Structure formats: structure tokens, C-alpha cells
Amino acid sequence: MKIPDKITSTEALESFLAEPYSQTIDAMRNMKGDIIILGVGGKMGPSLAHLAVNATRRAGVKRRIIGVSRFSNPAQQKQLQHWGVETISCDLSKPEEMEKLPHAENVIFMAGRKFGSSGTEPETWLLNTIVPGMVAQYFRKSKIVVFSTGCVYDFACRETGGSKESDRPRPVGEYASSCLGRERVFEYYAKVYNCPTLMFRLNYAIDLRYGVLTDIGISVYNELEIDISVDDVNIIWQGDANNRALLCLEHTDVPPAILNITGSEILSVSNIAGEFGKIFNKEVRLNGEPNTCSYLSNAAKSVKLFGEPAISVGQMIRWTADWIRQGGETYGKPTLFQVTDGDFLMA
Numbered sequence: 001m002k003i004p005d006k007i008t009s010t011e012a013l014e015s016f017l018a019e020p021y022s023q024t025i026d027a028m029r030n031m032k033g034d035i036i037i038l039g040v041g042g043k044m045g046p047s048l049a050h051l052a053v054n055a056t057r058r059a060g061v062k063r064r065i066i067g068v069s070r071f072s073n074p075a076q077q078k079q080l081q082h083w084g085v086e087t088i089s090c091d092l093s094k095p096e097e098m099e100k101l102p103h104a105e106n107v108i109f110m111a112g113r114k115f116g117s118s119g120t121e122p123e124t125w126l127l128n129t130i131v132p133g134m135v136a137q138y139f140r141k142s143k144i145v146v147f148s149t150g151c152v153y154d155f156a157c158r159e160t161g162g163s164k165e166s167d168r169p170r171p172v173g174e175y176a177s178s179c180l181g182r183e184r185v186f187e188y189y190a191k192v193y194n195c196p197t198l199m200f201r202l203n204y205a206i207d208l209r210y211g212v213l214t215d216i217g218i219s220v221y222n223e224l225e226i227d228i229s230v231d232d233v234n235i236i237w238q239g240d241a242n243n244r245a246l247l248c249l250e251h252t253d254v255p256p257a258i259l260n261i262t263g264s265e266i267l268s269v270s271n272i273a274g275e276f277g278k279i280f281n282k283e284v285r286l287n288g289e290p291n292t293c294s295y296l297s298n299a300a301k302s303v304k305l306f307g308e309p310a311i312s313v314g315q316m317i318r319w320t321a322d323w324i325r326q327g328g329e330t331y332g333k334p335t336l337f338q339v340t341d342g343d344f345l346m347a
């Protein structure tokens with residue numbers, strides 16, 4: 001994979017996010033069957049589907065890559081089709097729609113709900129627990145990679161090196177509890193149907209259009225205060241996370257495998273802000289007192305399986321700084337990484 005010095009347009013970003021590892025190409029050559037990605041219409045799904053198409057083509061094999069979402073953003077559906085992804089518009093919470101989906105040997109479940117406004121908690125539980133039950137039963141003959149989150153763990157202190165897969169989950173707050181609910185429902189049906197499954201516990205993917213680095217970089221650029229009450233974070237380039245998601249299809253198991261997906265380093269928000277300050281030549285305005293613990297995951301198991309992520313933290317910071325300076329597209333969706341009470345509701 002050739003790593004560019006600069007990423008200067010959305011097209012270039014999309015193209016690089018969809019670059020497969022050589023391991024991913026090999027995995028696509030050896031894998032049997034089609035891949036269906038449920039909840040493809042979000043921040044990560046389009047680049048994952050695009051990557052799956054590229055890796056499959058470069059492996060010289062044929063398979064359907066099917067992307068399923070409601071496609072609230074119709075332009076996204078067109079873009080996916082242009083990349084060679086077959087799209088199906090479907091609301092997964094409606095059984096009559098879900099049960100028309102084609103079966104595929106490989107399923108990646110990405111539909112999820114994190115942010116909402118007060119009063120929409122029932123929708124979060126519907127999407128994060130009831131829909132998984134429907135999907136797990138319908139796709140019981142498939143392998144399933146379930147996108148989950150490091151928020152299912154309790155907060156961890158920097159000295160511990162982060163939560164490990166063997167740690168007992170202790171979710172804080174309603175969103176994290178619903179995410180553990182999603183895992184437990186998939187785990188239940190994996191055992192009932194002997195369905196190989198893997199819980200993909202992700203911490204903070206970095207795309208230039210959103211993510212922890214974009215949140216911090218934009219604040220430094222605009223000389224806004226940065227809340228450092230959560231000073232420790234893990235991040236991973238979205239292309240690395242997506243390559244790992246495809247590779248995880250080979251590591252599903254019964255009972256389900258669990259894998260933390262993030263970078264090896266525990267980073268400090270104040271240090272990252274300092275790096276942006278130097279690049280932008282701006283004064284950094286920090287606010288608050290660091291809490292001792294935050295959402296931190298130990299990536300050792302996934303790094304042992306797949307190697308270190310291809311993109312370093314320094315490279316991500318430089319790309320993000322260039323992106324902000326050139327006024328690159330952003331989604332306007334903050335990660336809310338500073339949340340420590342588990343409450344991700346917006347006013």
C-alpha cells in the first residue's frame with residue numbers, strides 16, 4: 001500500500017480509505033461466498049464496502065458486495081453503486097423488509113445508534129438490541145462480524161494499558177448498556193445456531209471528515225477551548241479499521257470471538273492539541289482537569305493477529321491539519337469523546 005504525503009480532496013480520501021492490505025486481498029481470494037454489509041449508510045460503511053470491492057477485484061475473484069441501509073442520504077447509494085456495490089434499501093427494524101434480504105455467507109453488522117436527543121432512547125434500544133436479534137436469527141447460517149464499541153468496558157486508567165477482551169464488560173450509561181445488549185443478543189443466537197460470530201470492539205476511527213483528531217484540530221485552528229477532562233484516547237485510521245473488519249470474517253467463532261480494534265498507543269488529548277498548535281502556529285487553549293480514567297482499549301490481541309495499523313498517529317495528525325487548513329469537507333458530527341457519564345444525548 002503506497003501511503004500518500006497529502007490527501008487533498010474527498011475523492012483522494014475515499015480512494016485511499018479503500019486501499020486493501022495485501023492480507024485483505026489474500027483473505028478475499030480464500031473466502032467463500034458474498035458479503036452483505038448491514039447499516040452501510042453511515043460514516044464507515046461506504047468506505048468498507050468500497051474496500052471490499054477493491055480487495056475482491058484485486059484478488060481476481062467474483063463475489064457480490066451488498067450494502068444495506070435505509071439510505072437516508074440518496075447520494076450515498078449512487079456513490080456505492082458507482083464503486084460496484086450492490087445496494088438494497090431496507091429498514092432493518094421492519095421484519096417485512098428485512099426478511100426480503102438475500103442470504104450471504106458473510107455478514108458485517110454496522111447499524112447502530114449512538115447519538116440521539118432526549119426522548120429517543122427507545123429507538124436506540126430497538127436498533128441496538130431488537131434488530132440484532134432479528135438479524136442474528138435471519139442470518140443464522142452466515143458468519144457475522146458485529147461492529148461494537150470499547151464503551152462496553154468500564155473506564156480504564158492509562159497505567160493499566162487499557163481494557164482487555166478478557167475483562168468483564170461494565171458499561172456506563174444507557175448507550176453503552178444497549179451496546180452490550182447488542183453483543184449479548186448476538187452471543188445468545190451464536191450459541192443457539194452454532195453461528196460463527198465476532199464482536200468488533202472499535203475505539204474511535206479516524207477519517208478526515210470526522211473523528212477525535214478532526215474535533216481537536218478544528219478547535220485548535222479556531223482557537224477554541226479544548227476540554228481535557230478526558231485526556232487519554234485510542235484511535236485508529238478508518239482504513240485500518242475497515243481492513244481489520246474484513247479480515248475478522250476469518251476469525252469468527254462459537255462462542256463469539258472478541259477483538260479490540262484500535263491503535264496500540266494511548267494518546268493524550270493535550271499532546272495532540274500541542275502538535276496541532278505547532279503546525280497551525282496557534283496558541284492552544286486547554287480547559288478542565290484530566291479525569292484519571294477514560295475509555296481505553298488494549299489492542300495487543302488484534303495487533304498480534306493483523307500487525308500494527310499501517311497509518312501512524314503522526315501521519316494522521318499531519319493529514320488532518322492539512323485537511324482543516326484547506327477547508328476539507330467535514331460531517332459536523334463530533335465524537336463526544338469527552339463524555340464520562342455515558343450520556344451521549346444531545347440537547
Ligand SMILES: NC(=O)c1ccc[n+]([C@@H]2O[C@H](COP(=O)([O-])OP(=O)(O)OC[C@H]3O[C@@H](n4cnc5c(N)ncnc54)[C@H](OP(=O)(O)O)[C@@H]3O)[C@@H](O)[C@H]2O)c1
Nearest residue numbers: 039041042043044069070071072091092111112147204205
Ligand atoms: N465510527 C467510530 O469511530 C465508531 C467507534 C465505535 C463504534 N462504532 C460502531 O461501528 C458501527 C459503524 O460506525 P459508523 O460510525 O459508520 O456508524 P453510523 O455513522 O451511526 O452508521 C450506522 C448506519 O446504520 C444505518 N441504519 C441505522 N438504522 C438503520 C435501520 N433501521 N435500517 C437500516 N440501516 C440503518 C444508518 O444509515 P441509513 O440512515 O442510511 O439507514 C446509519 O448511518 C456503528 O455501530 C458504531 O456504533 C463506530
